[in-house]
Structures are given as C-alpha cells and as structure tokens.
Amino acid sequence: xxxxxxxxxxxxxxxxxxxxxxxxxxxxxxxxxxxxxxxxxxxxxxxxxxxxxxxxxxxxxxxxxxxxxxxxxxxxxxxxxxxxxxxxxxxx
Numbered sequence: 351x352x353x354x355x356x357x358x359x360x361x362x363x364x365x366x367x368x369x370x371x372x373x374x375x376x377x378x379x380x381x382x383x384x385x386x387x388x389x390x391x392x393x394x395x396x397x398x399x400x401x402x403x404x405x406x407x408x409x410x411x412x413x414x415x416x417x418x419x420x421x422x423x424x425x426x427x428x429x430x431x432x433x434x435x436x437x438x439x440x441x442x
Contacts, residue, residue: 385433411442 404426410419416438423434 382430407438407441411438416442 404423407419407423407426410422420434420438423429423438424431429437
C-alpha cells in the first residue's frame with residue numbers, strides 16, 4: 351500500500367511539473383510577443399535604445415570571439431539568446 355501511494359505521489363508530481371512547463375512555455379511566448387510589439391512601436395516612433403556599455407563584450411568582439419561576446423552580453427543583461435545575438439551583431 352505504501353509503495354502504491356509513493357507511485358501515485360510521484361505521478362502527481364510529474365504531472366504538476368509538466369503543467370508548470372506548459373505554463374512557462376506559454377508565458378515565454380507571450381513575453382516574446384510583447385517584446386516584439388514593443389520593438390515595432392519603438393521602430394515606428396524612431397526611438398531606439400542604445401546598447402548598454404559593455405566593455406567586456408566589446409573586447410570579445412574586437413578579438414573575434416562572437417559566441418563568447420553573446421554569452422557575456424546575456425550574463426550582463428539577462429537577455430535571451432536571440433536578443434543577445436541581435437544586440438551583439440548590431441555592435442559589430
């Protein structure tokens with residue numbers, strides 16, 4: 351009886367995590383959509399944010415280390431991969 355209860359508990363926990371993963375994926379998609387809309391609004395208004403001053407990223411780019419520069423940009427800003435890649439490419 352006790353082992354059956356553990357299996358049921360484990361199954362419930364797995365189902366709960368699967369539900370959380372789905373919610374996180376939906377939230378990520380919604381945030382990406384809102385960020386895209388905001389970028390379009392900024393472009394339409396002719397307003398562009400200057401990339402943050404990141405000397406480490408600049409130095410890595412100067413040394414031809416684009417992938418490391420993208421990683422450093424992500425760590426410094428918390429940006430996603432695509433956003434960091436676009437920003438770093440815009441800096442070069």
